[in-house]
Amino acid sequence: MFKFFLSLVLAMCFGFAQGQDIKVVYHINTGVESAAAALNNIQNHLNAEPGVKIVVVTHGPGIDFLLQDAKDSKGREFSSAVSDLSAKGVQFRVCNNTLVSRNINPDKLLMETTVVPSGVAEVARLQAKEGYVYLKP
Numbered sequence: 001m002f003k004f005f006l007s008l009v010l011a012m013c014f015g016f017a018q019g020q021d022i023k024v025v026y027h028i029n030t031g032v033e034s035a036a037a038a039l040n041n042i043q044n045h046l047n048a049e050p051g052v053k054i055v056v057v058t059h060g061p062g063i064d065f066l067l068q069d070a071k072d073s074k075g076r077e078f079s080s081a082v083s084d085l086s087a088k089g090v091q092f093r094v095c096n097n098t099l100v101s102r103n104i105n106p107d108k109l110l111m112e113t114t115v116v117p118s119g120v121a122e123v124a125r126l127q128a129k130e131g132y133v134y135l136k137p
Contacts, residue, residue, distance in 0.1 A: 028062035035065035038137035059095035059119025086112035095119030
């Protein structure tokens, strides 16, 4: 009887562990060059773990790559990469405090973005309340 219950408990634990979704928040608060590297990291992450749930939270200079017509130092626009990642389920969240302090109209953001009240508060909320793993590329 003990072996049966032990087997049942192990099976349940293993099943629950496998059934858990991996959720990751990528925190970007630096300029476009680091954002380009972060987008590559995110694509590599998706390639390695196709079922991973990824949210990108930006604030400060980290929002710059999510502005319309934003380009890296080689003149490549970010809109295509953001659109491709968004189509794979990646969410992009932008800090409203940054928009207000920098006097940026939300209409200037790529359509794949969502504005949140505070970038840092969003990162904390995702970690504390939704179980996201924190990555700072």
